[in-house]
Amino acid sequence: MGLAVAAVLAAGGFGVYETVGRDAPSRTAAAEREAAAGKALTLGRLGLRVPASWQASPITVQGRAADSFYVTLAGGCATGGTWRPAASSLGSCPGFAVMGPSFFDKSESGAYGGGPYDPKDSFASKVSMSCPRHPDLVAGGAGKGASQTASKGIELGRRTAEYHQWRVPCFERGGDGTGSVYTERIWYSPSAQIVVVDAWNTPDLDTVLHRATWP
Incomplete structure:
Protein backbone atom coordinates (compact mmCIF):
# COMPACT_ATOMS: atom_id res chain seq x y z
CA MET A 1 0.00 0.00 0.00
CA GLY A 2 1.41 3.42 -0.94
CA LEU A 3 2.11 6.03 1.72
CA ALA A 4 -0.42 8.48 0.25
CA VAL A 5 -3.18 5.82 0.33
CA ALA A 6 -2.22 4.89 3.89
CA ALA A 7 -2.54 8.55 4.89
CA VAL A 8 -6.09 8.65 3.50
CA LEU A 9 -7.12 5.45 5.28
CA ALA A 10 -5.62 6.66 8.56
CA ALA A 11 -7.82 9.73 8.30
CA GLY A 12 -10.96 7.64 7.91
CA GLY A 13 -10.79 7.16 4.16
CA PHE A 14 -12.21 10.53 3.18
CA GLY A 15 -12.20 14.25 3.96
CA VAL A 16 -8.47 14.52 4.67
CA TYR A 17 -5.73 13.93 2.13
CA GLU A 18 -2.12 14.89 2.52
CA THR A 19 0.43 13.95 -0.12
CA VAL A 20 3.40 12.20 1.41
CA GLY A 21 6.27 10.10 0.13
CA ARG A 22 7.72 10.85 -3.27
CA ASP A 23 5.15 13.35 -4.58
CA ALA A 24 6.11 16.35 -2.41
CA PRO A 25 9.80 16.46 -3.50
CA SER A 26 8.79 16.06 -7.15
CA ARG A 27 6.37 19.00 -6.89
CA THR A 28 9.11 21.11 -5.30
CA ALA A 29 11.51 20.20 -8.10
CA ALA A 30 8.86 21.10 -10.70
CA ALA A 31 8.30 24.48 -9.05
CA GLU A 32 12.03 25.16 -9.05
CA ARG A 33 12.31 24.27 -12.75
CA GLU A 34 9.38 26.54 -13.64
CA ALA A 35 10.81 29.44 -11.62
CA ALA A 36 14.23 29.00 -13.23
CA ALA A 37 12.72 28.96 -16.72
CA GLY A 38 10.33 31.89 -16.20
CA LYS A 39 10.78 35.53 -17.09
CA ALA A 40 12.93 37.95 -15.12
CA LEU A 41 11.40 40.68 -12.96
CA THR A 42 13.46 43.41 -11.32
CA LEU A 43 11.60 44.90 -8.36
CA GLY A 44 13.83 47.59 -6.95
CA ARG A 45 16.89 45.70 -5.73
CA LEU A 46 15.13 42.33 -5.78
CA GLY A 47 15.46 40.12 -8.86
CA LEU A 48 12.98 37.28 -9.42
CA ARG A 49 12.29 34.57 -11.99
CA VAL A 50 8.51 34.24 -12.25
CA PRO A 51 5.85 32.63 -14.47
CA ALA A 52 5.28 34.51 -17.73
CA SER A 53 1.70 35.40 -16.71
CA TRP A 54 2.79 37.45 -13.67
CA GLN A 55 2.97 41.22 -14.21
CA ALA A 56 4.64 43.89 -12.06
CA SER A 57 3.41 47.47 -11.62
CA PRO A 58 5.23 50.19 -9.66
CA ILE A 59 3.51 51.61 -6.59
CA THR A 60 4.20 55.27 -7.17
CA VAL A 61 4.64 57.99 -4.58
CA GLN A 62 4.68 61.56 -5.81
CA GLY A 63 8.11 63.11 -5.96
CA ARG A 64 10.29 60.00 -5.81
CA ALA A 65 11.31 57.00 -7.90
CA ALA A 66 9.28 53.90 -7.16
CA ASP A 67 10.95 51.32 -4.93
CA SER A 68 7.76 49.33 -4.22
CA PHE A 69 5.76 47.13 -6.60
CA TYR A 70 2.61 45.05 -6.91
CA VAL A 71 2.82 41.76 -8.82
CA THR A 72 -0.45 40.48 -10.27
CA LEU A 73 -1.05 36.85 -11.18
CA ALA A 74 -2.57 35.30 -14.31
CA GLY A 75 -5.70 37.18 -15.35
CA GLY A 76 -4.75 40.46 -13.68
CA CYS A 77 -7.35 42.41 -11.69
CA ALA A 78 -11.04 42.29 -12.51
CA THR A 79 -11.82 45.91 -11.61
CA GLY A 80 -13.20 47.33 -14.85
CA GLY A 81 -9.94 49.06 -15.72
CA THR A 82 -9.98 51.33 -12.65
CA TRP A 83 -7.38 49.44 -10.60
CA ARG A 84 -4.23 51.27 -9.55
CA PRO A 85 -1.37 49.53 -7.74
CA ALA A 86 -1.13 50.43 -4.06
CA ALA A 87 -0.05 48.87 -0.78
CA SER A 88 -3.73 48.25 -0.06
CA SER A 89 -4.13 46.36 -3.38
CA LEU A 90 -3.29 43.23 -1.42
CA GLY A 91 -6.94 42.89 -0.47
CA SER A 92 -8.46 43.60 -3.87
CA CYS A 93 -6.26 41.98 -6.50
CA PRO A 94 -4.74 38.46 -6.55
CA GLY A 95 -0.98 38.90 -6.24
CA PHE A 96 1.63 40.10 -3.79
CA ALA A 97 3.30 43.36 -2.74
CA VAL A 98 7.03 44.07 -2.64
CA MET A 99 7.56 47.11 -0.43
CA GLY A 100 10.93 48.86 -0.56
CA PRO A 101 12.96 51.13 1.75
CA SER A 102 10.57 54.09 1.57
CA PHE A 103 7.89 51.99 3.29
CA PHE A 104 10.20 51.73 6.31
CA ASP A 105 10.82 55.50 6.47
CA LYS A 106 8.41 57.16 8.89
CA SER A 107 8.64 60.42 6.96
CA GLU A 108 7.54 58.73 3.71
CA SER A 109 5.51 55.63 4.57
CA GLY A 110 2.32 57.61 5.15
CA ALA A 111 2.15 58.28 1.42
CA TYR A 112 1.33 54.58 0.98
CA GLY A 113 -1.73 54.86 3.18
CA GLY A 114 0.06 53.53 6.25
CA GLY A 115 3.30 52.19 7.63
CA PRO A 116 6.11 51.81 8.42
CA TYR A 117 6.25 48.01 8.53
CA ASP A 118 6.24 46.41 12.00
CA PRO A 119 7.27 42.71 12.16
CA LYS A 120 5.29 42.36 15.40
CA ASP A 121 1.99 42.96 13.61
CA SER A 122 0.18 42.00 10.44
CA PHE A 123 0.78 44.01 7.28
CA ALA A 124 -2.95 44.73 7.21
CA SER A 125 -2.60 46.68 10.45
CA LYS A 126 -0.46 49.28 8.65
CA VAL A 127 -2.52 49.87 5.51
CA SER A 128 -6.23 50.34 4.97
CA MET A 129 -7.11 47.21 3.00
CA SER A 147 -2.49 36.10 15.55
CA GLN A 148 0.94 35.03 14.35
CA THR A 149 0.91 31.33 13.41
CA ALA A 150 4.52 30.96 12.19
CA SER A 151 7.81 32.80 12.55
CA LYS A 152 11.25 31.59 11.46
CA GLY A 153 14.54 32.62 9.93
CA ILE A 154 14.94 31.99 6.19
CA GLU A 155 17.01 33.08 3.20
CA LEU A 156 15.64 35.56 0.68
CA GLY A 157 18.02 34.91 -2.15
CA ARG A 158 21.32 34.80 -0.28
CA ARG A 159 20.26 37.32 2.35
CA THR A 160 19.20 36.47 5.86
CA ALA A 161 15.49 37.19 6.25
CA GLU A 162 12.45 36.48 8.41
CA TYR A 163 9.24 34.66 7.56
CA HIS A 164 6.04 35.53 9.42
CA GLN A 165 2.59 34.08 8.92
CA TRP A 166 -0.59 35.61 10.34
CA ARG A 167 -4.20 34.56 10.76
CA VAL A 168 -6.02 37.82 10.08
CA PRO A 169 -9.69 38.43 11.01
CA CYS A 170 -12.11 40.41 8.84
CA PHE A 171 -14.58 43.00 10.10
CA GLU A 172 -17.57 44.94 8.88
CA ARG A 173 -16.75 48.56 8.03
CA GLY A 174 -18.63 49.51 11.17
CA GLY A 175 -16.34 47.36 13.31
CA ASP A 176 -18.41 44.22 13.89
CA GLY A 177 -16.65 40.86 13.64
CA THR A 178 -17.66 38.40 10.93
CA GLY A 179 -15.83 35.14 11.59
CA SER A 180 -14.05 35.41 8.23
CA VAL A 181 -10.25 35.10 8.29
CA TYR A 182 -7.40 34.87 5.80
CA THR A 183 -3.73 33.88 5.92
CA GLU A 184 -1.10 36.56 5.44
CA ARG A 185 2.46 35.50 4.56
CA ILE A 186 5.37 37.92 5.00
CA TRP A 187 9.02 37.67 3.93
CA TYR A 188 11.10 40.43 5.53
CA SER A 189 14.74 41.35 4.98
CA PRO A 190 15.84 43.93 7.58
CA SER A 191 19.22 44.51 5.93
CA ALA A 192 17.68 45.22 2.51
CA GLN A 193 14.61 47.00 3.95
CA ILE A 194 12.28 44.96 1.77
CA VAL A 195 9.07 43.21 2.79
CA VAL A 196 7.11 40.86 0.52
CA VAL A 197 3.47 40.31 1.48
CA ASP A 198 1.07 37.69 0.10
CA ALA A 199 -2.57 37.27 1.12
CA TRP A 200 -3.62 34.98 -1.76
CA ASN A 201 -1.52 31.88 -1.10
CA THR A 202 0.34 32.55 -4.36
CA PRO A 203 1.52 29.19 -5.73
CA ASP A 204 5.26 28.52 -5.39
CA LEU A 205 6.02 32.05 -4.17
CA ASP A 206 8.26 30.66 -1.43
CA THR A 207 10.37 28.89 -4.07
CA VAL A 208 10.53 32.00 -6.26
CA LEU A 209 11.72 34.12 -3.33
CA HIS A 210 14.25 31.56 -2.16
CA ARG A 211 15.87 31.80 -5.61
CA ALA A 212 15.86 35.64 -5.63
CA THR A 213 18.96 37.56 -6.69
CA TRP A 214 20.48 40.82 -5.48
CA PRO A 215 22.72 43.28 -7.36
Whole structure:
Protein backbone atom coordinates (compact mmCIF):
# COMPACT_ATOMS: atom_id res chain seq x y z
CA MET A 1 0.00 0.00 0.00
CA GLY A 2 1.41 3.42 -0.94
CA LEU A 3 2.11 6.03 1.72
CA ALA A 4 -0.42 8.48 0.25
CA VAL A 5 -3.18 5.82 0.33
CA ALA A 6 -2.22 4.89 3.89
CA ALA A 7 -2.54 8.55 4.89
CA VAL A 8 -6.09 8.65 3.50
CA LEU A 9 -7.12 5.45 5.28
CA ALA A 10 -5.62 6.66 8.56
CA ALA A 11 -7.82 9.73 8.30
CA GLY A 12 -10.96 7.64 7.91
CA GLY A 13 -10.79 7.16 4.16
CA PHE A 14 -12.21 10.53 3.18
CA GLY A 15 -12.20 14.25 3.96
CA VAL A 16 -8.47 14.52 4.67
CA TYR A 17 -5.73 13.93 2.13
CA GLU A 18 -2.12 14.89 2.52
CA THR A 19 0.43 13.95 -0.12
CA VAL A 20 3.40 12.20 1.41
CA GLY A 21 6.27 10.10 0.13
CA ARG A 22 7.72 10.85 -3.27
CA ASP A 23 5.15 13.35 -4.58
CA ALA A 24 6.11 16.35 -2.41
CA PRO A 25 9.80 16.46 -3.50
CA SER A 26 8.79 16.06 -7.15
CA ARG A 27 6.37 19.00 -6.89
CA THR A 28 9.11 21.11 -5.30
CA ALA A 29 11.51 20.20 -8.10
CA ALA A 30 8.86 21.10 -10.70
CA ALA A 31 8.30 24.48 -9.05
CA GLU A 32 12.03 25.16 -9.05
CA ARG A 33 12.31 24.27 -12.75
CA GLU A 34 9.38 26.54 -13.64
CA ALA A 35 10.81 29.44 -11.62
CA ALA A 36 14.23 29.00 -13.23
CA ALA A 37 12.72 28.96 -16.72
CA GLY A 38 10.33 31.89 -16.20
CA LYS A 39 10.78 35.53 -17.09
CA ALA A 40 12.93 37.95 -15.12
CA LEU A 41 11.40 40.68 -12.96
CA THR A 42 13.46 43.41 -11.32
CA LEU A 43 11.60 44.90 -8.36
CA GLY A 44 13.83 47.59 -6.95
CA ARG A 45 16.89 45.70 -5.73
CA LEU A 46 15.13 42.33 -5.78
CA GLY A 47 15.46 40.12 -8.86
CA LEU A 48 12.98 37.28 -9.42
CA ARG A 49 12.29 34.57 -11.99
CA VAL A 50 8.51 34.24 -12.25
CA PRO A 51 5.85 32.63 -14.47
CA ALA A 52 5.28 34.51 -17.73
CA SER A 53 1.70 35.40 -16.71
CA TRP A 54 2.79 37.45 -13.67
CA GLN A 55 2.97 41.22 -14.21
CA ALA A 56 4.64 43.89 -12.06
CA SER A 57 3.41 47.47 -11.62
CA PRO A 58 5.23 50.19 -9.66
CA ILE A 59 3.51 51.61 -6.59
CA THR A 60 4.20 55.27 -7.17
CA VAL A 61 4.64 57.99 -4.58
CA GLN A 62 4.68 61.56 -5.81
CA GLY A 63 8.11 63.11 -5.96
CA ARG A 64 10.29 60.00 -5.81
CA ALA A 65 11.31 57.00 -7.90
CA ALA A 66 9.28 53.90 -7.16
CA ASP A 67 10.95 51.32 -4.93
CA SER A 68 7.76 49.33 -4.22
CA PHE A 69 5.76 47.13 -6.60
CA TYR A 70 2.61 45.05 -6.91
CA VAL A 71 2.82 41.76 -8.82
CA THR A 72 -0.45 40.48 -10.27
CA LEU A 73 -1.05 36.85 -11.18
CA ALA A 74 -2.57 35.30 -14.31
CA GLY A 75 -5.70 37.18 -15.35
CA GLY A 76 -4.75 40.46 -13.68
CA CYS A 77 -7.35 42.41 -11.69
CA ALA A 78 -11.04 42.29 -12.51
CA THR A 79 -11.82 45.91 -11.61
CA GLY A 80 -13.20 47.33 -14.85
CA GLY A 81 -9.94 49.06 -15.72
CA THR A 82 -9.98 51.33 -12.65
CA TRP A 83 -7.38 49.44 -10.60
CA ARG A 84 -4.23 51.27 -9.55
CA PRO A 85 -1.37 49.53 -7.74
CA ALA A 86 -1.13 50.43 -4.06
CA ALA A 87 -0.05 48.87 -0.78
CA SER A 88 -3.73 48.25 -0.06
CA SER A 89 -4.13 46.36 -3.38
CA LEU A 90 -3.29 43.23 -1.42
CA GLY A 91 -6.94 42.89 -0.47
CA SER A 92 -8.46 43.60 -3.87
CA CYS A 93 -6.26 41.98 -6.50
CA PRO A 94 -4.74 38.46 -6.55
CA GLY A 95 -0.98 38.90 -6.24
CA PHE A 96 1.63 40.10 -3.79
CA ALA A 97 3.30 43.36 -2.74
CA VAL A 98 7.03 44.07 -2.64
CA MET A 99 7.56 47.11 -0.43
CA GLY A 100 10.93 48.86 -0.56
CA PRO A 101 12.96 51.13 1.75
CA SER A 102 10.57 54.09 1.57
CA PHE A 103 7.89 51.99 3.29
CA PHE A 104 10.20 51.73 6.31
CA ASP A 105 10.82 55.50 6.47
CA LYS A 106 8.41 57.16 8.89
CA SER A 107 8.64 60.42 6.96
CA GLU A 108 7.54 58.73 3.71
CA SER A 109 5.51 55.63 4.57
CA GLY A 110 2.32 57.61 5.15
CA ALA A 111 2.15 58.28 1.42
CA TYR A 112 1.33 54.58 0.98
CA GLY A 113 -1.73 54.86 3.18
CA GLY A 114 0.06 53.53 6.25
CA GLY A 115 3.30 52.19 7.63
CA PRO A 116 6.11 51.81 8.42
CA TYR A 117 6.25 48.01 8.53
CA ASP A 118 6.24 46.41 12.00
CA PRO A 119 7.27 42.71 12.16
CA LYS A 120 5.29 42.36 15.40
CA ASP A 121 1.99 42.96 13.61
CA SER A 122 0.18 42.00 10.44
CA PHE A 123 0.78 44.01 7.28
CA ALA A 124 -2.95 44.73 7.21
CA SER A 125 -2.60 46.68 10.45
CA LYS A 126 -0.46 49.28 8.65
CA VAL A 127 -2.52 49.87 5.51
CA SER A 128 -6.23 50.34 4.97
CA MET A 129 -7.11 47.21 3.00
CA SER A 130 -10.07 44.97 2.35
CA CYS A 131 -9.98 41.27 3.06
CA PRO A 132 -9.10 39.06 0.08
CA ARG A 133 -12.26 37.79 -1.66
CA HIS A 134 -14.35 40.00 0.66
CA PRO A 135 -14.12 43.60 -0.64
CA ASP A 136 -16.86 44.70 1.74
CA LEU A 137 -14.82 43.68 4.80
CA VAL A 138 -11.74 45.30 6.35
CA ALA A 139 -8.69 43.39 7.64
CA GLY A 140 -7.60 43.76 11.26
CA GLY A 141 -4.26 43.74 13.07
CA ALA A 142 -3.02 42.22 16.32
CA GLY A 143 -5.04 44.72 18.31
CA LYS A 144 -8.20 43.29 16.74
CA GLY A 145 -7.39 39.62 17.04
CA ALA A 146 -4.81 38.85 14.34
CA SER A 147 -2.49 36.10 15.55
CA GLN A 148 0.94 35.03 14.35
CA THR A 149 0.91 31.33 13.41
CA ALA A 150 4.52 30.96 12.19
CA SER A 151 7.81 32.80 12.55
CA LYS A 152 11.25 31.59 11.46
CA GLY A 153 14.54 32.62 9.93
CA ILE A 154 14.94 31.99 6.19
CA GLU A 155 17.01 33.08 3.20
CA LEU A 156 15.64 35.56 0.68
CA GLY A 157 18.02 34.91 -2.15
CA ARG A 158 21.32 34.80 -0.28
CA ARG A 159 20.26 37.32 2.35
CA THR A 160 19.20 36.47 5.86
CA ALA A 161 15.49 37.19 6.25
CA GLU A 162 12.45 36.48 8.41
CA TYR A 163 9.24 34.66 7.56
CA HIS A 164 6.04 35.53 9.42
CA GLN A 165 2.59 34.08 8.92
CA TRP A 166 -0.59 35.61 10.34
CA ARG A 167 -4.20 34.56 10.76
CA VAL A 168 -6.02 37.82 10.08
CA PRO A 169 -9.69 38.43 11.01
CA CYS A 170 -12.11 40.41 8.84
CA PHE A 171 -14.58 43.00 10.10
CA GLU A 172 -17.57 44.94 8.88
CA ARG A 173 -16.75 48.56 8.03
CA GLY A 174 -18.63 49.51 11.17
CA GLY A 175 -16.34 47.36 13.31
CA ASP A 176 -18.41 44.22 13.89
CA GLY A 177 -16.65 40.86 13.64
CA THR A 178 -17.66 38.40 10.93
CA GLY A 179 -15.83 35.14 11.59
CA SER A 180 -14.05 35.41 8.23
CA VAL A 181 -10.25 35.10 8.29
CA TYR A 182 -7.40 34.87 5.80
CA THR A 183 -3.73 33.88 5.92
CA GLU A 184 -1.10 36.56 5.44
CA ARG A 185 2.46 35.50 4.56
CA ILE A 186 5.37 37.92 5.00
CA TRP A 187 9.02 37.67 3.93
CA TYR A 188 11.10 40.43 5.53
CA SER A 189 14.74 41.35 4.98
CA PRO A 190 15.84 43.93 7.58
CA SER A 191 19.22 44.51 5.93
CA ALA A 192 17.68 45.22 2.51
CA GLN A 193 14.61 47.00 3.95
CA ILE A 194 12.28 44.96 1.77
CA VAL A 195 9.07 43.21 2.79
CA VAL A 196 7.11 40.86 0.52
CA VAL A 197 3.47 40.31 1.48
CA ASP A 198 1.07 37.69 0.10
CA ALA A 199 -2.57 37.27 1.12
CA TRP A 200 -3.62 34.98 -1.76
CA ASN A 201 -1.52 31.88 -1.10
CA THR A 202 0.34 32.55 -4.36
CA PRO A 203 1.52 29.19 -5.73
CA ASP A 204 5.26 28.52 -5.39
CA LEU A 205 6.02 32.05 -4.17
CA ASP A 206 8.26 30.66 -1.43
CA THR A 207 10.37 28.89 -4.07
CA VAL A 208 10.53 32.00 -6.26
CA LEU A 209 11.72 34.12 -3.33
CA HIS A 210 14.25 31.56 -2.16
CA ARG A 211 15.87 31.80 -5.61
CA ALA A 212 15.86 35.64 -5.63
CA THR A 213 18.96 37.56 -6.69
CA TRP A 214 20.48 40.82 -5.48
CA PRO A 215 22.72 43.28 -7.36
